[in-house]
Amino acid sequence: MFYLMILAVAASRFLPHPPNVACVAALGLFAGSYMSGRRAYLVPIAVMGFSDVVGQMLGIPGLGFYNLVAMAMVYLGMVASVPIGRLLRNASGKSRLWKVPAASVAASTVFFVVSNFGLILAGWYPLSVAGFTACYVNAIPFFGFTIAGDLCFSAVIFAAWELSQARFRVPAVAQA
Template sequence: MFYLMILAVAASRFLPHPPNVACVAALGLFAGSYMSGRRAYLVPIGVMGLSDVVGHMLGIPGLGFYNLAAMSMVYLGMAASVPIGRKLRNASGTSRLWKIPAASLAASTVFFVVSNFGTILAGWYPMSVAGFTACYINAIPFYGFTVAGDLCFSVVIFAAYELSRARFYTPAMAKA
């Protein structure tokens, strides 16, 4: 199921959408919550890598390879959603219902801080107090898009999984 979700999320990056509205961080939260070990980190990294390779080959604006420092920080920011998702693992019931939006907001905020630091490392802003201030102030509109996208996609992914699990789960599946 995770492999299908990876492909679906990677494909979703090719659909028209506002800037920073993507379901990669939501999938990272989901992977962190439901997958064990290091392979959970491969989910958001795999989505980004797959879609960037295809986007680069097809020459799609906004996808593909660019400055290594900035790109590395974007990937790191996406991967940071996994440990946040791990915190959701032990929550259940009503507690989990409220923790998913909070985790989504945390993932958006971490991505905002880390990815914008990458733009400074890339040299797109001066490495000074004024440069940091300008970078983060100019990125505030993108942060709003990131929060909206992460929140919506997190609710959809977690709800779809829980509803399908409630509908199709049998005790025999737990033994498999």
């Protein structure tokens, strides 16, 4: 069930959507929260890598390859959601209910800072105060889309998982 959820969410990258409304950071939060070890970090990398390869081959706008430095920083921004998801691991009950949206906004913010810094490093903006300012100001509308997408996808992924666990959990008495 867990891996089917990851595949379903990853497939959503191929559906039409506004810019920066993606499921990958939410998936990174989810993987960080529920997967142990390093494999949690592979989830956002694999989803991004697979969708970029397929997007490049099929010519899907918004998916595929571009400047290597900028891409690396986008991937790093997505992977940064995993350690934020790790912080959710110890939360439970009602406290977790409020921490998932907060973690989602934190992941969106980290992605915003890291990915736009990648645009500066890639040479799309000058390495100056004016370049930094222009880059981050121009990215503000995309930041809104990122937050909206991460909040929605996080709510859906975490709720679906928790509901599936509650629905299909085997009682302790039956396990004995």
